[in-house]
Amino acid sequence: METIYKWEFSDNKNRWKLWYTIAISAVIGLTIWWILTKQYWLSFIVILISWITFFIENNSEEIIKIEINELWIKVGWFFYDYSKIDKYSFIYNWEHAIILRLMLNKKWIKNIDLKVDNTICSELNHILPEYIEESEKSELTSSEKVINLLKL
Numbered sequence: 001m002e003t004i005y006k007w008e009f010s011d012n013k014n015r016w017k018l019w020y021t022i023a024i025s026a027v028i029g030l031t032i033w034w035i036l037t038k039q040y041w042l043s044f045i046v047i048l049i050s051w052i053t054f055f056i057e058n059n060s061e062e063i064i065k066i067e068i069n070e071l072w073i074k075v076g077w078f079f080y081d082y083s084k085i086d087k088y089s090f091i092y093n094w095e096h097a098i099i100l101r102l103m104l105n106k107k108w109i110k111n112i113d114l115k116v117d118n119t120i121c122s123e124l125n126h127i128l129p130e131y132i133e134e135s136e137k138s139e140l141t142s143s144e145k146v147i148n149l150l151k152l
Contacts, residue, residue, distance in 0.1 A: 003068070005127055006068065007066050007120055010063055011063070027047070027050045064114070068124075085103070086104060086105050087103045088101065088128055088133075089103070089135040090121050091138055099114065099116065099140075100116045
């Protein structure tokens with residue numbers, strides 16, 4: 001199949017040293033607190049979640065490559081047939097497109113957010129409507145804004 005459109009973006013969080021210091025302090029503090037209060041499972045869960053997050057962050061790709069074809073959208077190594085994608089929408093920060101949100105027909109993973117800019121957005125506006133229905137304008141939820149602010 002011939003590629004219709006492709007782009008790539010960096011998925012780095014660009015966290016500062018203070019962020020890591022605060023995160024490690026919070027994990028250690030919560031672990032000690034729950035051990036002292038004899039809530040051992042909570043201590044174990046905090047350490048496990050921290051370890052999984054660290055593992056995923058250090059083993060994920062820095063550059064995500066997106067490829068659009070007549071049959072699917074490829075995100076990194078994963079293929080999403082158009083039948084698995086319910087709708088799409090662009091999320092803007094003021095007048096700047098920042099995210100292409102693909103809304104999936106899956107039970108567990110509902111959305112895939114891909115970083116875009118205004119140029120990519122305008123080009124995709126001519127391509128995607130042929131294959132997927134466009135959703136009404138969507139916005140970042142409050143929890144997504146907090147996650148972005150905290151660089152999680």
